[in-house]
Amino acid sequence: MFPLFTHYQTTPLEQWVEALYEQYEITTPAQLSVTHLAAKLRIWVYTMDMNSMAVENNGQFSINVDRRLSPKEQWEDFLHELCHVLRHSGNQMAMPDRYVNWQEQDASAFQLYAAIPLAMLKKLTLPEHKNEMIAYLSEEFQVTFRLAKARIDQIQRRVLQGILDYEYQQYTQSQASKYDPSNWSDATRLIMDKLGQLKSKGVLADGKTNRIL
Incomplete structure (x- = not known):
């Protein structure tokens, strides 16, 4: 039953x-x-x-x-x-x-x-x-x-x-895995690497674009 x-x-x-x-x-x-x-x-x-x-x-x-x-x-x-x-x-x-x-x-x-x-x-x-x-x-x-x-x-x-x-536990785990870098595609990894480089140069700060003077 x-x-x-x-x-x-x-x-x-x-x-x-x-x-x-x-x-x-x-x-x-x-x-x-x-x-x-x-x-x-x-x-x-x-x-x-x-x-x-x-x-x-x-x-x-x-x-x-x-x-x-x-x-x-x-x-x-x-x-x-x-x-x-x-x-x-x-x-x-x-x-x-x-x-x-x-x-x-x-x-x-x-x-x-x-x-x-x-x-x-x-x-x-x-x-x-x-x-x-x-x-x-x-x-x-x-x-x-x-x-x-x-x-x-x-x-x-x-x-x-x-x-x-x-x-619910299975769903939350599946959602979390989408943000696991080990699961990123090559294209996603390339984009994230570029964003990291821009942030290190001061172009990006806290998710916002800053002008370089």
Whole structure:
């Protein structure tokens, strides 16, 4: 469907998530669960009939996961709150809206990277058609169809951006090579030599013709 990962560029956050999983030897989709990841990171997780949230008490962190949600939704909520535990600090109730919005955006991006990690994704043979690919990832990584689609859409955008960046780089390099003296024709080289001689005699200065008195 598209050249997956050929021009894909990872972000610093995605690299951070990949390094985290490598550190804790999380290498397969089967290890991506609330219980396994919470045990690895030593975070207490509990469920209640209330919105999911991360709680800090005297330096100890816990995460409540809304038990009214489906298992896939609970896993996604856990990852969102896990980002707050690992990367953020402070009480959002007392924060400026702009900072709260940044934390939420960061947590949403973390959720995508952590739910469908790049290293695991690269090992899979994906279906050709997008809807089949989304359904396959939803089952393989036990995430909602919505999140699987968001991850694929994200990858497509990143691949497209990578292609555009590559083409622009090729274009700028080709333009620069036109001004490389080693690429000049004999006629161009002769003209440039004449201009250099005139400039050394004071006939040319800063691109302007001066009269010799």
